[in-house]
Amino acid sequence: MRLTVFLSLFLGVMVFGAFDQEAFLFVQHLTSENFESALNMCSNQVKAQLSVQSLSNIWNSLKAQLSDFREIAGYEKIIQAEYEIYNFTLKFDRGEISALVTMDREGKVAGLFFKQATKTEYELPDYVDPESFEEKDITVNGLPGKITIPKGSGPFPAVVLVHGSGPNDMDETIGPNKIFKDIAYSLSSKGIIVLRYHKRTFVEKVDPTTLTVEKEVIEDALEAVKILKERKDVSRVYVLGHSLGAMLTPEIAERSKADGVVMIAPPARPLEEVMEDQLKYLQSLGLASNVEETLNILEKLKRKEIPPDEFVLGAPAKYFYDLRERDPASIAKRLTIPMLLIFGGRDYQVTEKDQEIWLKELSGRENVKILVFDDLNHLMISGEGKSTPVEYMKKGHVDKRVIDEIARWMVK
Incomplete structure (x- = not known):
């Protein structure tokens, strides 16, 4: 991720799961094209199926379709058995996609899947009339x-x-x-x-x-x-x-x-x-x-x-x-x-x-x-x-x- 995402100057109550930051860091490595660091965060099973080059190929194919990456626009978390699945919305020049990152109980990336992002509508706060x-x-x-x-x-x-x-x-x-x-x-x-x-x-x-x-x-x-x-x-x-x-x-x-x-x-x-x-x-x-x-x-x-x-x-x-x-x-x-x-x-x-x-x-x-x-x-x-x-x-x-x-x- 670009440094400006962090340095910008300038939800109800939330409780973070154990691996929110690890999942975010993995996506940060991926979007900044630091594929080696991203792969190092993966489980042994994933490492057996992916390489630095294959991660690079996947990312470049997304850019070929959607042009330059802009920002992480949001995420949601789903708990399934011993896994935590994080749905990150990634914004590019020509559209958005969802990156589904699965974390295992050891805090390792156990799965990565991309799909078309679902448009989320603004929801009014309950204090608005x-x-x-x-x-x-x-x-x-x-x-x-x-x-x-x-x-x-x-x-x-x-x-x-x-x-x-x-x-x-x-x-x-x-x-x-x-x-x-x-x-x-x-x-x-x-x-x-x-x-x-x-x-x-x-x-x-x-x-x-x-x-x-x-x-x-x-x-x-x-x-x-x-x-x-x-x-x-x-x-x-x-x-x-x-x-x-x-x-x-x-x-x-x-x-x-x-x-x-x-x-x-x-x-x-x-x-x-x-x-x-x-x-x-x-x-x-x-x-x-x-x-x-x-x-x-x-x-x-x-x-x-x-x-x-x-x-x-x-x-x-x-x-x-x-x-x-x-x-x-x-x-x-x-x-x-x-x-x-x-x-x-x-x-x-x-x-x-x-x-x-x-x-x-x-x-x-x-x-x-x-x-x-x-x-x-x-x-x-x-x-x-x-x-x-x-x-x-x-x-x-x-x-x-x-x-x-x-x-x-x-x-x-």
Whole structure:
């Protein structure tokens, strides 16, 4: 799997079986074309039937049909006798397939089978009332979007949703989960207008060497706030960001003169420091290997030793330098508008280090409320034990407590 799957910044309760991480790691090896490591995870019976070359042939035949591999889009688990069967949805440029991985009682891969993926439909959280609002198409700076509007005369409070890192769609789809769709539908069920839209890098092929934070995120968010401010059915406008989007919401709110800010899992440190901690965490769980080169690049970025125009880790170095200079806590301290910050206690991407910075900078301020939910991960989905990327691949919904807190805060 590509490194960006792990480094992106930015289900009900789940209990992991014994071999979730092993199955995920096997698929990670397969999709990154590390066939020798994949074969080493197989049982002796499978090794007698497969070779590194045959695994390579199988994978290349899939690519010949479906073009380049994109991501693991989700998984489900079935228990059959002494076996655990994992159904991974693999997304390619030209379609999706299911990879069925069977794990035996020793934690070895005992079977691998591919079949056509079944299209999974979005299921409404039980806290959403679909009869209480309507959804309409809208565009933001030419980007496709949706606006959900409560039924009634209004005016209503309204909020713009700002994505985390990476080319996110308007629903902020991560695996089988749709974080922003959950938030939009649930808040509109509670009398709040919500505007969400595709991120520019999801819609356009942006030259990564010219990528800037302004062009990627801020310009379109400012336009979205403007759109809501001009509506007659809107009483006030908030900006809600997740992860990297949360990190930028104080600046977006200040420049757009928004009425309030909601930050969900906001980093307070430079991106390269956050990424470094994520990598080391995943390495400690055996879910990232050969990370020394990446860690070395991150150290050089921290010291600004890489030329600004040099392309590293999916962006020019100046992109990281730009983010480093946008100190979100300092901007937030200048704001007098209401601010709500929400953290997950199981979040391995935005951790206690970030929480402590926000608490130090903003605690005691009457316009600030900070909440930590111990059982939630980076997606605001409940779980148990240590959070991993495997967890993001299981269906879930944004926790109702988060929705309730945001809605009460906005209406109040």
